[in-house]
Amino acid sequence: MTEEITPTQTDFIREIIDNDLKTGKHDRIATRFPPEPNGYLHIGHAKSVCLNFGLAAQYRGTCNLRMDDTDPAGESMEFVGSIQNDVRWLGFDWDDRLFYASDYFEKLYQFAIDLIKAGKAYVCSLSADEMREYRGTLTEPGKDSPYRGRSIEENLDLFSRMRAGEFKDGEHVLRAKIDMASPNITMRDPVIYRIKRTGHYRMADTWVIYPMYDFAHCLSDSIERITHSICTLEFENNRPLYDWFVNELIDGPKPRQIEFARLNLSYTILSKRRLIELVENKLVNGWDDPRMPTVAGMRRRGYTARAIREFCSRIGVAKKDNLVDIALLEHCVREDLNDSAPRAMAVLHPLKVVIDNYPEDRVEEMECANHPQKPEMGTRSVPFSKTIYIEKDDFMENPPRKYKRLGPGREIRLRNSYVIRFASMVKDEATGEVTELHCTYDPDTKNAAPADGRKVDGVIHWVSAAHAVPATVRLYDRLFKVADPASVEGEMTDLLNPGSLEVIVNACVEPGLGEVAAEEKYQFERIGYFCCDTKDSAPGKPVFNRIVTLRDSWAKIAGK
């Protein structure tokens, strides 16, 4: 497992860690993955999960799972559960180190008091609007709050009364006393506590004041004795503040913040705000809708954890803004599935084929390898009879030169079965559409090459008409944006285009697929990879989701 999840290449973070180990700054490595439980994890989070847990595994250190739940709005136990579930599914284990920032509220409160006593924090009674004005702009310095000079005693009194609930939301805040003229706006007396009467999903109404991210995060890291606190690039401006709190309040070894570039995926929405919007407006069927870029959605869609880990390993870790081609993710999924998915036959758009010289009532059981290169995956038996269905696309009346399938005068192999030769076709008189084919089979070609050495024109899949099981196949694709993700700022409807829509196909599959287990994945020969979606499946009529569809409609729509 360790080798599997640990990239072999060295990135800048590993260099920092190697150096910290070499110089003796640390003798162990401790990281953490700190999501806020206000939504489901998506592929962007997966990058962070793989990085943090992967680093810990590589250095035989630890990685904590910490809920960064310092803002009660939007947080819930459902999300805590889904996050644990998804991290575990991705293949990582935090042992007994599941923590909550909310469990540190009392400690954090004491740290705030320490800061006040040191004269480094004060209660500010400016309104939000006033505070914004006092903060200055990007190019102009801010000015001191009129409350900046309050005595330590008064601050202590006010802060304890804030906690006691004596004030309304927004009436006061606690601020760090740093430098209102700092060119780094983050350092201009940042708010560290605010009054918020939204009940907390775990702490109920125990607290009415909540610490801000900048205050809580670095101190939570310190409490957990994290050595390397890895976060995304947008927190670079916050690092001086991270260090400021740690230096003011923590003795001994100090955690170090390291930033890396978050993942951007082509045609994919990875903004939590947007995803929440999609779910709340019911534009999708929940966080685990297979069209969603969430871990849960991808899982239901049939992606494997291994493929996602491989993807995260291949994209690398750097500080440059990036836009990774979704084709790489899909490649990783296909690569894993090609290796692991059992093969099965299905026909999405059936074309009836009658084998004229095959006995009327005969049924043969064809032994089919479940995997062409893995005999250990066993075989299955698939019934073959006089009337079969093949995929419409596998026949062309006037095929081009390179078409490797059936056509007039052609001979192809039915996969796992006989070689058949075209005899005649039946057309709908009105539309001219071919509705039925007649062929003849060569009895000597069952799992054997033609004796005379002639080459066939291709290999196609099939199902016996009398034995096939009806199935629902959903061809819908992942949610995606037509435009470059970085530039999409339009209405939500812009995010949903025809490629995102669900297309239901009433297909037929080989009988063995009538009852398939949860989340099983198959390669339907010549059609692609499908995952049985047990959430909507009924026994006897499975529902399959298409797994990788780079070449489907959306790609055309997107102009690829």
Next chain:
RNA sequence: UGGGGUGUCGUCAAGCGGUAAGACACAGGCCUUUGGAGCCUGCAUUCGGAGGUUCGAAUCCUCCCGCCCCAGCCA
């Protein structure tokens, strides 16, 4: 016009003064019971630009340019 980052193939990404890895994508070929697969081949005389240092620069210096982040009592 403040501060913090970052610029190497279409997209990620190695490279850390000795003469541009790899992957995806793409193109061509082979194969025809892994076929939305496999195999083979091709794909940066050049590293945002211009100067400079050096026997030698993507790597060091100078200036310039582009892009991203920061003015939530969000994280």
